[in-house]
Amino acid sequence: MTSNFFKDIHEATKNGVAYKNIRLKKKILAYFATNETATIAELSKEFNISIPKINECITELSEDELVKDYGKSTSAVGRKPNTYGLVANSAYFIGVQVGSENLSISMINMKKDIVSKKDNIPYVLENNEESLLAICKEINQFIDKHNILKAKILGIGINLSGRINYRTGYSYSYFNFYEDPLSKFFEENIGIPTFLENDTKALSYAEFSSGILSEEKDALFVNVDNGIGLGIMINGQLYYGKSGFSGEFGHISIFDNDIICKCGKKGCLETEASGYALIRLVTEQINNGATSSLTKKFKKLEDIKLNDIIAAAKKDDNLCIEAINHIGDKLGRGIASLINIFNPELIIIGGVVAKSEEYLSLPLKNAVNKYSLSTVNRDTKIILSFKNENLASYGACLLLRDRLLNITD
Amino acid sequence: MTSNFFKDIHEATKNGVAYKNIRLKKKILAYFATNETATIAELSKEFNISIPKINECITELSEDELVKDYGKSTSAVGRKPNTYGLVANSAYFIGVQVGSENLSISMINMKKDIVSKKDNIPYVLENNEESLLAICKEINQFIDKHNILKAKILGIGINLSGRINYRTGYSYSYFNFYEDPLSKFFEENIGIPTFLENDTKALSYAEFSSGILSEEKDALFVNVDNGIGLGIMINGQLYYGKSGFSGEFGHISIFDNDIICKCGKKGCLETEASGYALIRLVTEQINNGATSSLTKKFKKLEDIKLNDIIAAAKKDDNLCIEAINHIGDKLGRGIASLINIFNPELIIIGGVVAKSEEYLSLPLKNAVNKYSLSTVNRDTKIILSFKNENLASYGACLLLRDRLLNITD
DNA sequence: TCGTATTTGTAAAAATTTTTAATAACTAAA
DNA sequence: TTTAGTTATTAAAAATTTTTACAAATACGA
Known part of the structure; x- marks a missing residue:
C-alpha cells in the first residue's frame, strides 16, 4: 500500500498547519535524498524546527513507510542518536531514453539504486504516431513485467532528442502533432505522471550526479x-x-x-x-x-x-x-x-x-x-x-526523482 | 536613531522563536524591496503565515521605522486594506566605481532612490597603497559631506576592474598586497561593512535591474x-x-x-x-x-x-x-x-x-x-x-542593497 | 440614504510548537 | 565496576501561532 503522504502532497486545499507539515516533511525527505541519513538533532538544526516537532514528522513518515530507522550513529561521546533515512523501495521512478535506433528503460528506487534496466530495445524513431505508440507499448510492458503497484511508481521521465520544454511538457522536434503537451499523451497511455527531458540534459545530470x-x-x-x-x-x-x-x-x-x-x-x-x-x-x-x-x-x-x-x-x-x-x-x-x-x-x-x-x-x-x-x-x-552509453535513462530517473523530491527546482 | 532590527540580524545567539521572527521580518523586507508595497493579506499568503502574525511583524517593523503605512489600496469590493512598504530613508547604501582615471560614488536609500551622486572625481588608479588610501579618503569625505549617521549606512560596495572574489573580499588584480582581504582594509579605514565587486558585473546588475x-x-x-x-x-x-x-x-x-x-x-x-x-x-x-x-x-x-x-x-x-x-x-x-x-x-x-x-x-x-x-x-x-557611463556605482549600490536585504544570494 | 455583500483588522479561543526539565543511554576514566 | 560527563529521547509546562468569530470599513444597488 502506498502512503498517504504522496496523496497529501497534491491536495492543495489544506489549512495552514497541515500545509506546513507537508512542506516540512518534503524538506526532510529532500534532505534524506541528498544526505542518505540524518539524526533528529541534525534535522532540527538544519530547518530550525524543534526536536519534538521533527520527531513527530519522522514518526509519521515512518508510519507511512517512507522513512525508517537506520540504527545508531557512531558519535564519540554521550548517548548515541538514532539515524533515519529513506526506505529504499517505498517508491520507484522510471526513466526512458528514446534513441534513434533503440530504447533504454531504467527503474530506480528512492535511494537511487537501479532496480531494473533494459537496454537496446529494438525501436525505430520516426516522427509519427505509430512510433510514439511503440514507446508507450514498451514502457507498459516494462512496467507489467515487474510486480510493482503502479501507485508506487511516482513518475516516468522520457528523454527525447531535440527541443523540449520540460516545464510545459511540449516536444518541438518529435511527436509534435497534438495540441496537448506530449507529456499528457504519455500520461493518458500509461497512467503515471510523465515528464519530458532533452536527452543531453538528462545524460549530463547523470554525469554530474556521480x-x-x-x-x-x-x-x-x-x-x-x-x-x-x-x-x-x-x-x-x-x-x-x-x-x-x-x-x-x-x-x-x-x-x-x-x-x-x-x-x-x-x-x-x-x-x-x-x-x-x-x-x-x-x-x-x-x-x-x-x-x-x-x-x-x-x-x-x-x-x-x-x-x-x-x-x-x-x-x-x-x-x-x-x-x-x-x-x-x-x-x-x-x-x-x-x-x-x-x-x-x-x-x-x-x-x-x-x-x-x-x-x-x-x-x-x-x-x-x-x-x-x-x-x-x-x-x-x-x-x-x-560511462555506459545507456546512462541517459538512468539520468532521466535521477532527474525525475530529484525534481519530485524537490531537491532540484 | 537606527532600529534594533539590524543589530538583531547579526546576533547569532537567539533562540528558535526569536530567530524565526528575524527571518520572517527579513523576508518581509525583501518582499517590499522587490514589490514596493503589499497588504498584510498578501504577505500572509506569500509566506504561509497567519494574518495576526504578519500583523505583529509589520507593527514591530513600523516601530523600528523600517516600514510604514502607504495608505489604502484600491481593490474593487469590500473593506480596503492598508498597504505597507519600506521607509525610504531608514537606511542607505553607498556604491563606488573605481575607474582608471576617476572615481564615481553614489548613495541610494532603501527604495533605490539616488540620494547623492558624485561623478568624475579626479583619481589615478595605481597598484599601490597610496592609490588605495586615496579611495578611502574620497569615500570618507563623501560620507562626511552628508548629515547621515554612519550606523544608517548599511554598507559600501566597491567596484574594481579585474579579478575579484566577492565572497571572500579578496582582490587579485589590484591592491593585492595585504594578507587580509581587501574588503577588511576598507572596513577598518571607513568603519562601515564593505563588499568588493567586479566592475562589469556591478554595471550589468544595474542594467538588468532596469x-x-x-x-x-x-x-x-x-x-x-x-x-x-x-x-x-x-x-x-x-x-x-x-x-x-x-x-x-x-x-x-x-x-x-x-x-x-x-x-x-x-x-x-x-x-x-x-x-x-x-x-x-x-x-x-x-x-x-x-x-x-x-x-x-x-x-x-x-x-x-x-x-x-x-x-x-x-x-x-x-x-x-x-x-x-x-x-x-x-x-x-x-x-x-x-x-x-x-x-x-x-x-x-x-x-x-x-x-x-x-x-x-x-x-x-x-x-x-x-x-x-x-x-x-x-x-x-x-x-x-x-545609459550614463557612471551607472556602475549605482550598480554597486543596488547589488549591495539586494544582497543585504537577501533578495539575491 | 440605507441595507447588503464583501473584505479587512482585531480579540479571544483553540491548537500547535517550543522550551524546559527529567530521564534514559552511552563513553571513558577512576 | 562505578561514577562523572555527555548526548538523546520523552513528558510536561510555557509560549507562540493559528483559527475562529466578530466588528469595522467600503462599494453598490435598491
Missing part, C-alpha cells in the same frame, strides 16, 4: 558523439535558458571553413570537432590516397563508423590517430571559450569519441591552455567519462 | 568599451563561476588572425570586435591612405579616441561607419555563440561603442541571424543601452 562535484556545482558536460551536445549545470541545477534550448555548443561559429554543417550553416564547431568531422576527415584522406588499416576492413567507406576509427587508433593506426588529434585540438579551442565564459569547476567530456582517451584529451588540453586565459582555466578540471 | 526582464531572468550584458566585458544573469542572479572569473567573453578564440590581443593571445574576439579594434581599424586605414574627417582634426593618430570615431560616424564619415560595421559584424558572430549556448531572453549591448547605434546594431543583428540557430535566437531580444 559525486565529483564540490559545493558550488558549476560544471559542463560535453557529449561528443556524431554531433556535439552540451549540458550546463549552474549552482547544482541544470540550466535551460528561456525556452529550454540552451547548450547548442556544436553550432557556435568559430571556423572560417566551407564545410556545411548538419544545421545548414558554415563554420560551426561541429564541422571540425565532432564524430561527423572525424568520419569525414578519415574518409576524405583515404579517398586522397592515404593508407589505413581501415581500407582493408571496409570496402565501402560509408560503412566506417565512429567506433571503428577509435578502435583502429587504439591499434596504432596513424591516420586515425591524427584525425582524432585534429578533433581534440579543435574541440579544445571551443572548450577554451566555454572556460573563459563559465569559469566552471569541472568539464566532463563524454560520448563515443571520448573513448579515444589520450588521443583526444592531450591535444584537447593543450588547445585549452593555448586558447583560454590561464587565470581562468587554472580552476577547471577536465576529465573524460567512459 | 525592469526589462521577465520572470525567468536569464540575460546577458555585453559591455563594449576598449575591451569587451560580459555580465551573466542566470535565474535573476549574477553568475560568478568557480572563483568569480566568469564572463571573459572578450578573450574567446574565434578568429584566425595574427593580431596580438591585450591578453597576449591571438584570435580573441577582442582583436576584431572591441573599441581597441575599432581604433586600430581606423588608424590603420588612414595610415594606408584612406581619407576621413578625422585626418583634419587630429595631427597625431594616437590621439583619436573611441568617442571621436563614433561622433565622426554620426556625421557620415564613411571610413568610421565601415569600421563600426565591421566591429558589429564580428561582435555579432561572437554574440551568436552566446545565444546558442545560453538561449537568453535578453542581451543588452552597452559601453561606449553602443553609442554608435544602428551602425553597430544592424550588422550585429544580421550576423546573429547568420551565425546562430534560428530556433534558439528567436527567443532573444537584443537591445542597445545608452
Whole structure:
C-alpha cells in the first residue's frame, strides 16, 4: 500500500498547519535524498524546527513507510542518536531514453539504486504516431513485467532528442502533432505522471550526479558523439535558458571553413570537432590516397563508423590517430571559450569519441591552455567519462526523482 | 536613531522563536524591496503565515521605522486594506566605481532612490597603497559631506576592474598586497561593512535591474568599451563561476588572425570586435591612405579616441561607419555563440561603442541571424543601452542593497 | 440614504510548537 | 565496576501561532 503522504502532497486545499507539515516533511525527505541519513538533532538544526516537532514528522513518515530507522550513529561521546533515512523501495521512478535506433528503460528506487534496466530495445524513431505508440507499448510492458503497484511508481521521465520544454511538457522536434503537451499523451497511455527531458540534459545530470562535484556545482558536460551536445549545470541545477534550448555548443561559429554543417550553416564547431568531422576527415584522406588499416576492413567507406576509427587508433593506426588529434585540438579551442565564459569547476567530456582517451584529451588540453586565459582555466578540471552509453535513462530517473523530491527546482 | 532590527540580524545567539521572527521580518523586507508595497493579506499568503502574525511583524517593523503605512489600496469590493512598504530613508547604501582615471560614488536609500551622486572625481588608479588610501579618503569625505549617521549606512560596495572574489573580499588584480582581504582594509579605514565587486558585473546588475526582464531572468550584458566585458544573469542572479572569473567573453578564440590581443593571445574576439579594434581599424586605414574627417582634426593618430570615431560616424564619415560595421559584424558572430549556448531572453549591448547605434546594431543583428540557430535566437531580444557611463556605482549600490536585504544570494 | 455583500483588522479561543526539565543511554576514566 | 560527563529521547509546562468569530470599513444597488 502506498502512503498517504504522496496523496497529501497534491491536495492543495489544506489549512495552514497541515500545509506546513507537508512542506516540512518534503524538506526532510529532500534532505534524506541528498544526505542518505540524518539524526533528529541534525534535522532540527538544519530547518530550525524543534526536536519534538521533527520527531513527530519522522514518526509519521515512518508510519507511512517512507522513512525508517537506520540504527545508531557512531558519535564519540554521550548517548548515541538514532539515524533515519529513506526506505529504499517505498517508491520507484522510471526513466526512458528514446534513441534513434533503440530504447533504454531504467527503474530506480528512492535511494537511487537501479532496480531494473533494459537496454537496446529494438525501436525505430520516426516522427509519427505509430512510433510514439511503440514507446508507450514498451514502457507498459516494462512496467507489467515487474510486480510493482503502479501507485508506487511516482513518475516516468522520457528523454527525447531535440527541443523540449520540460516545464510545459511540449516536444518541438518529435511527436509534435497534438495540441496537448506530449507529456499528457504519455500520461493518458500509461497512467503515471510523465515528464519530458532533452536527452543531453538528462545524460549530463547523470554525469554530474556521480559525486565529483564540490559545493558550488558549476560544471559542463560535453557529449561528443556524431554531433556535439552540451549540458550546463549552474549552482547544482541544470540550466535551460528561456525556452529550454540552451547548450547548442556544436553550432557556435568559430571556423572560417566551407564545410556545411548538419544545421545548414558554415563554420560551426561541429564541422571540425565532432564524430561527423572525424568520419569525414578519415574518409576524405583515404579517398586522397592515404593508407589505413581501415581500407582493408571496409570496402565501402560509408560503412566506417565512429567506433571503428577509435578502435583502429587504439591499434596504432596513424591516420586515425591524427584525425582524432585534429578533433581534440579543435574541440579544445571551443572548450577554451566555454572556460573563459563559465569559469566552471569541472568539464566532463563524454560520448563515443571520448573513448579515444589520450588521443583526444592531450591535444584537447593543450588547445585549452593555448586558447583560454590561464587565470581562468587554472580552476577547471577536465576529465573524460567512459560511462555506459545507456546512462541517459538512468539520468532521466535521477532527474525525475530529484525534481519530485524537490531537491532540484 | 537606527532600529534594533539590524543589530538583531547579526546576533547569532537567539533562540528558535526569536530567530524565526528575524527571518520572517527579513523576508518581509525583501518582499517590499522587490514589490514596493503589499497588504498584510498578501504577505500572509506569500509566506504561509497567519494574518495576526504578519500583523505583529509589520507593527514591530513600523516601530523600528523600517516600514510604514502607504495608505489604502484600491481593490474593487469590500473593506480596503492598508498597504505597507519600506521607509525610504531608514537606511542607505553607498556604491563606488573605481575607474582608471576617476572615481564615481553614489548613495541610494532603501527604495533605490539616488540620494547623492558624485561623478568624475579626479583619481589615478595605481597598484599601490597610496592609490588605495586615496579611495578611502574620497569615500570618507563623501560620507562626511552628508548629515547621515554612519550606523544608517548599511554598507559600501566597491567596484574594481579585474579579478575579484566577492565572497571572500579578496582582490587579485589590484591592491593585492595585504594578507587580509581587501574588503577588511576598507572596513577598518571607513568603519562601515564593505563588499568588493567586479566592475562589469556591478554595471550589468544595474542594467538588468532596469525592469526589462521577465520572470525567468536569464540575460546577458555585453559591455563594449576598449575591451569587451560580459555580465551573466542566470535565474535573476549574477553568475560568478568557480572563483568569480566568469564572463571573459572578450578573450574567446574565434578568429584566425595574427593580431596580438591585450591578453597576449591571438584570435580573441577582442582583436576584431572591441573599441581597441575599432581604433586600430581606423588608424590603420588612414595610415594606408584612406581619407576621413578625422585626418583634419587630429595631427597625431594616437590621439583619436573611441568617442571621436563614433561622433565622426554620426556625421557620415564613411571610413568610421565601415569600421563600426565591421566591429558589429564580428561582435555579432561572437554574440551568436552566446545565444546558442545560453538561449537568453535578453542581451543588452552597452559601453561606449553602443553609442554608435544602428551602425553597430544592424550588422550585429544580421550576423546573429547568420551565425546562430534560428530556433534558439528567436527567443532573444537584443537591445542597445545608452545609459550614463557612471551607472556602475549605482550598480554597486543596488547589488549591495539586494544582497543585504537577501533578495539575491 | 440605507441595507447588503464583501473584505479587512482585531480579540479571544483553540491548537500547535517550543522550551524546559527529567530521564534514559552511552563513553571513558577512576 | 562505578561514577562523572555527555548526548538523546520523552513528558510536561510555557509560549507562540493559528483559527475562529466578530466588528469595522467600503462599494453598490435598491
